[in-house]
Amino acid sequence: MRADRLLSILMLLQKNGRMSARALSDETAVSERTIYRDIDALCAAGVPIYSEPGVHGGYALVDSYRTTLTGLTEGEVRALFMLTIPAPLDDLGVSDTLRSAFLKLSAALPDVQRRDEIRVRQRFHLDATGWQQGGHSLPHLQTIYQAVWSDCKVEVTLRFPFATEVTRRIAPYGLVAKAGVWHLVCARHQGMRVYRVADLVDVRLLDETFVRPADFDLAAFWQAWCAERKAGFASxxxxxxxxxxxxxxxxxxxxxxxxxxxxxxxxxxxxxxxxxxxxxxxxxxxxxxxxxxxxxxxxxxxxxxxxxxxxxxxxxxxxxxxxxxx
Structure with a gap:
């Protein structure tokens, strides 16, 4: 997507300083002619990029634009880099993508704020994993993730107590990780259901999509479901x-x-x-x-x-x- 590429060009120029059109094309996997058009588009949008001719020339951002690009205060940088990548994102296989995003953000920071980031990393580490947590296997989580993202119906086999198994067709609306445990929020013809992903012994993608209700709010549903479940405790x-x-x-x-x-x-x-x-x-x-x-x-x-x-x-x-x- 062009918007992603334009942002990448900004990040590259801020991180590396002056870069030639060829270097930018190598980094973004497009032609030099496309880079020229992208630079023109950025300039037209008000981004202060200037060019220098010669063998060692290229494109660069004016120094004052660095802070404008990130716009993060010292407190915001400190809070942001206190975050660690939670284990559920490892389960989904997107932790590397998030890690890459953090690296790009770090590269976009001014030197002073980058030093704040390093100080935070050296002094704070948040470990949200319980002592008895981990080592679980969720072989069907990726399939469910794909189904949720593509609005595709699935056929699931659920394991109930005492080795009882049932197969059901569902419309997967969303995934929720609560205290490190993944739950599948889905719809059946009888209404909404919540299943633990660990209880799924088989998941099969179907060649059938579904239409999510436009007003469905996953966070609001989960909050209401948890409140109802909590109210049912000790009853x-x-x-x-x-x-x-x-x-x-x-x-x-x-x-x-x-x-x-x-x-x-x-x-x-x-x-x-x-x-x-x-x-x-x-x-x-x-x-x-x-x-x-x-x-x-x-x-x-x-x-x-x-x-x-x-x-x-x-x-x-x-x-x-x-x-x-x-």
Whole structure:
């Protein structure tokens, strides 16, 4: 694109000073005649470029134009170069492009501001990666990225708990990286959906495009989706009988306030107490109750009690089958 090339010429002249038409053509991969036309266009736009004849001549910017080109204050330079390239951009394969953009910006800075950049790099480093984060494989992220960018429908196979897989056709509206975890925002005929990219076991591009709603705002949708999800947390209540051996450990899950609630409960002859506890969801409640083993009994709701019994029976049956096989 010509606009990109004109900007490149400005950056090259600011970085290198005087440059010949041949050198500019080599750097921008166009003919010298095109460079002449580009220089004329820049001059017509008010960019102060002058030429010097001779063997060592060429084109150059007047010195006073350097600050006009970047227009960055000292504070802006300091804030800008505190940024590091986040890991999600590595996942998308665009970190090298961003790194190149930073280098071009650095080259366009006046000497004084470039020294500010170096001071910032020496004194600040932001590492947003968690200790347990990294090493994950997202083989289908690039395909989804391509589909999102080209408004192309895809067929995805999703993995659900207990090895269940389903295949669905979706219109990928956008990708969101939250805390280093990639999520796919997409549309199905039933409405909007959000899937974790790590849960996709297969992705296939389809020869079918879709039209995004003109008023769709990815950031606004994500904010609303997160708010709705957050509001749904801690919304599943269950009544449990709890063994005395488990009571001291409840604070690890429910905080210290649970101890006051436990002390207010009346224990039976064996020391068991009955408490009404709140979990993030039905599934979170079942997972935690199964982990507590024989130290807890579900009183209600009945659906949770039956589900825990069913899972416990499946576990017992599995170990019995494996014992027989040995």
């Amino acid at each position: 599943y209540t269950a009544v449990l009988r709890i063994a005395p051996t488990l009571i001291p450990h409840l604070q690890h899950t429910f905080g210290r306030r649970i101890q006051q609630k436990a002390r207010a409960a009346s224990p039976d002859a064996a020391g068991w107490i009955t408490l009404e506890l709140t979990f993030a969801s039905f599934f979170a409640a079942r997972e935690k109750i199964l982990a507590w083993g024989s130290a807890v009994v579900v009183v209600e709701p009945a659906a949770l009690r039956m589900s825990v019994q069913d899972f416990a029976a499946q576990i017992v049956a599995l170990y019995k089958r494996q014992a027989v096989q040995k």
